[in-house]
Amino acid sequence: MHNSKIGVYLCNCGTNIAKIVDCPALREYAEALPNVVVSKEYKYMCSNPGQEMIIQDIKDHGLDRVVVAACSPRMHERTFRSAIQTAGLNPYMFEMANIREQCSWVHEDTWAATEKAKALTKAAVLRVLHHEPLERMSVKMCPSTLVIGGGIAGLTTALDLAEAGQQVYIVEKKDQLGGNLARVDLTAPYLDSARDLLTERITRVRENNKIEVMLNSQLKSLEGFVGNFVAAIQIQDGRPVAETKKLEVGNVVVCTGYKEFDAGRITHYGYGKLPNVITSFEFEKMLKAGRVETKEGRIPQYVAIIHCVGSRSQEFHGYCSRVCCMTALKYAHEIKSAIPKCYVSDVYIDMHAFGKGHEDFYKRTSEVKTLFLMYGKNERPVIRKADRGDDCEMLIEVNEKLSGEVIEIPADLVILMVGMEAREDSSEVARSVNISQDKEGWFIESHPKLDPVATTTDGIYIAGTCASPKDIPDTVAQARAAAARILGKIARGKIDVEAVYAEVNQDYCSGCRMCNELCPYSAIEYDEQKRRSKVISAVCKACGACVSSCPSGAIKGRHFTDRQIYAQIEGVLA
């Protein structure tokens, strides 16, 4: 260790870092640190020439450890690890100092930012001195897949997997397949029938002998790890007593979908009190029945559609539910074709017509004389019963933004475009498959942009509206992406397990069993015979809870050892 040779590389990140951090000074400082033999700065370390520079230096100077001071390791740790691996070093002989996201981008004072960058770089240098080469392991991959949820996402994933010859199990809580899409009449923007979309898939699923569908069932527990899960499914389907079935699966795709926002939570829309204020799903029912009419059975002369019910508000959900705008336009079309003389007012905040064919659909909806009325994000239309003598049932008062007038909109039927919400049982699902949820309850993807299908738990994928509101094309794309990812893994036959995990030094373990209960993944086993505890590395997720809790210091958190962190503390405080 004392004759280690460290190379320190400072990224200017164009001017992102260099305009705040005094990079030449930092370079000089780094050069003087113990064991540092090369210290260089470069415009973009992550660029090919930047990586080449490191690779060349490793060869030329015989470097055995590398530190890069640049952006967040969340961004480029992987890039540089693979670069030094190319040069023949173990990828773990590397450490990154985050001098962009946590330094140059958040501080204005050059002196202070440079001092901070120095401390962070020194910490990285001191830490890397204690790094050890780590090897990845590989374990077998069970080719079966469990799909939770039989909506459009689940059906699509299952078909893609099964048609590639792999076994799939679909677990559906309800007594039929189809999910939320089965509640829908036509789909925007091409106005084709949801039933047609579904029936075709369901038939194919039913006919495929590689797919086993379990209705009225739910996942009770999931144990094991990627490639080697054991799922316990509770099946009620037609049985007097629920039966629990154990399945061995390699991967799990969570396609549990969404539920609609409860419009009754917003009092001034009078939902539940005014009989002709209905939700979009109630309206879908009308459309499917082929009768658009008021509760009293009259043909409405005025229909008002109110957007963003429960969405994009401070009070309920801040996010956009993404499908309601186009669904509202679809309603306008369907109403106009059912009742040509009907006047449709579309009361919206912004028209989100981002998808393929959406803008055109919006235009076409304008052309059928839908009256678009805009209201403010944090204001809300108020619905009241019309007065005697009015030619309508209800009046909607709203501060219309495009005209700047406070207006009253006549309506006989009001459709509330209820947004999407995470299902009540989503936290249960999240817990059983061990994935995270955001504050709204949506499942969190591994990376929102670069890895939107995987989760932070290996082998668990998410598709469709359980991850966030989306329309059918996006849901299907995600479902098929999940299937493709899984097929790729099945094709490899085995999987690499992350080299960072906890391990018990058997020479120091006293079998006190302090750690046994701590692991959320049950990765710690106790050997009654030897009276020692042991970590199953493939199951371990490297959180380090057991490491810090081991009173004997017998558990080592690989790549996050006490020594490494102590060195880092010494570095940042230098």
Place this chain on the structure above:
Amino acid sequence: MPIRINPKLIDELELFGSEDVQNCYHCGNCSAVCPHADEVFVFPRRSMRSLQMGLERKLERSIEPWLCYYCGQCSEQCPRNAEPGETMMSLRRWLISRYDFTGLSRLFYKSWKTELAAVVLIAVLAAAGLLAYGFGQGSIHIYDGVGAFLPSSAIHVFDLTIGSLMLLFLLANSIRMWWLIMNRNGESTPWWLYLRKSYLLPWHFFTQKRYAECESGKPASVHMPWLAHLGLMLGYATMLVLVMLFLPALQEGPQIRWSTHAFGYLASIGLLVGTIYMIHGRLKKSQVQYVHSHGSDWIFLILLFLIAISGVLQHILHRIGLPVAANITYVVHLAFVVPWLLRMPFTKWAHMIYRTLAMYFAGIRREALAKQIAVADTVQQLRPAA
């Protein structure tokens, strides 16, 4: 108090010629490209919105449609083909019907057939009356002088009568227009502003300067619509003055009195060239403003063309010594003139007056607003610093 919207208004306006108003999504490009829109009079977007929402009261009181000369740039730029130019045109028609207390205007605009039938009926009646009168007191062989079939003195009286009737209606409608536009709650317009801005009336009437501004920046060839419009308008006005005040001098022949006839010929050329250009334009849809033609536009142009051509013809026939043909043509001419004059306060023709008045009102309003702002600023300045 919230304003009740009327989603049905947009349908009604279609009878007045509007199309695709619903397509507008309020990007505001139309108002941005309009050479006349400014911070006080924002159009066409605001009018489009009021129309979409059916804010009838607001539209009825709006002056903006009159400030538009339909250069068509807005319609050209509209990303959604919502035809703002045509909408402004339709709104003008609708406003004419609103200013008109008789309801005739509305009737005519809503059905060109009704209008045509009225025109034909009045023309036939006028022709019959004129023929009866002519045969009763003169000879078809005599055009002017003693025993003339239609003596100019009598026709002069007849013209003046019809003209006064027209003027009466027009006056009544103009007062209604003033009432709607200028008599607003919360806006006081000092009387002296009406005086001070009165120069605007002849100025706009005789120059149609704003129409020319519509085309600023366009190539010379495109200035034709303004020229045609100006020619038509001035020709018409000149002819009206000549007929109403100097008819005997115009009619009596055979000599040509250049002091009056020069004006007459020029006016005739203006009318003929203007109407032919516009009819041609509307047939060929050569300009944006000619693309959409309401029934009333055709009746207007064809009738005017017929009046002009028959007027010219009877003059030529008389001067070349064909009194019978001249008299018959004259009857035809007058038969066209009568319905023309009578329907003037109810149809497109009235825009000649309304638009000029609108310019005048707009000038007054603009100045009144500027005053209000200036007063507010002064108050602001005088207020002791907090």
Place this chain on the structure above:
Amino acid sequence: MADKKLQIALYWSAGCGGCDVAVLDTDEFILEVAKLADIRLWPIAVDGKYKDIEAMPDGELDLTLFNGAVRNSENEHMAKLLRKKSKLLIAFGSCAHMGGIPGLANLTTRDDILTTVYLHNPSIETGNQTIPHPETKVDGFSLHIPEFYKRVYKLSDVVDVDYFVPGCPPAPHQVKNVLLAVVGGQLPPKGSVIGASDRAVCDDCAREKTEKKLKRLHRPHEIIQDPKKCLLEQGILCVGPATRSGCGVRCPNTGQGCRGCYGPLPNVIDQGTKFIAALASIIDSRDPKEIQQIIDQTPDMIAIAYRFGLPASLLQRSMRS
């Protein structure tokens, strides 16, 4: 070494003397010691003067077992002197190893100790307000007593120590092992802890251990113990999991929780924080209020975490002025 008798010294500084007793507790083995070695200094048993030591050539002593912490200037002086004269200096017992019980004095200040002991002690005669000072002038002479330091140090804070023998006191069988190892020349690398196991007390503890979850903590007298079951699982604080074994599980075998005298395990730099990390982890609550309640069932966190090792902990002493 066989031809020449081992020259050894045993010294007792700030401590209770229990370590010396532990040597005597080796019973008849002490006679073996006498055969093998010349005891050159052992204040508890053998007469020996400081000046005799001072007179020795450097390295004269083969081995010094130094027990007790460094509390005053005399302790430090003797530590340095013996270091110079000894080939092997062994910190013997918890006090020399980690500061021991005297080390708990680091939670207070020198002034507090002196005023408490010499001014506010109930047994002090009224009017007697004498606080000892290193130097006192009497009749033109100056009398010297050792200077009472501001805090307690472990032996290795003041001199270079070759080996550490933990325990309060070291278990007699370990004393025997250590001496035999020295005689046999079978010593691990310098700086090692000897006379102890590399595993925790639990390794030797016969009590049955299962997975742990704690809802409350008990003082030993508060409950009737299950003699077969792990004490910690019964809610009795036992630092055994965080403490080297080697003592023979002396305390847990009598129903007392281990107090940690053998110090932290090889990979642990701070015994107390390790122990509280482990203890907190097995508390069965997610409610901050309840957690606080459970914590409040332990009156003194330091006494649990660092009963024998405060001067050896990362933070070593009170930060109060």
Place this chain on the structure above:
Amino acid sequence: MSFEPKIVGFLCQWCSYTGADLAGTSRIQYRPNIRVIRLMCSARVDPSFIAKSLADGADGVLVCGCHPGDCHYAEGNYKTMRRFPFLKKMLAAYGIEDERVRLEWVSASEGQRFADVVNDMTERIRLLGPSRVRSKLQTDKAER
């Protein structure tokens, strides 16, 4: 020069470190006094890290993890939540001011919150003055 506190931050990589990165990508400015050490989970924070930071000269130590219930490892942050009062009780016995050590929950979306926490902590510690720990321990070596 005014006293610039040195604060060591231990951030879990799933929530708080990501949140701190988000503060960066959102260009939310905050005091440069914090030095962050990334850990997989706040449960990896061995109390000795905090003790060592203080002993090595930190004026404050900030530990951030996911909000309770949001831990990437299901319940790691609850372990941290339990360790903190133990540690605080111990630090109080050492005479170390309570405010020097702080536990906060910062989610991946709370860039602003991270900045606010850092700013608030920096200012509080500035008011508290430099930590005595390191100087005391160093003086101990030189003078008895």
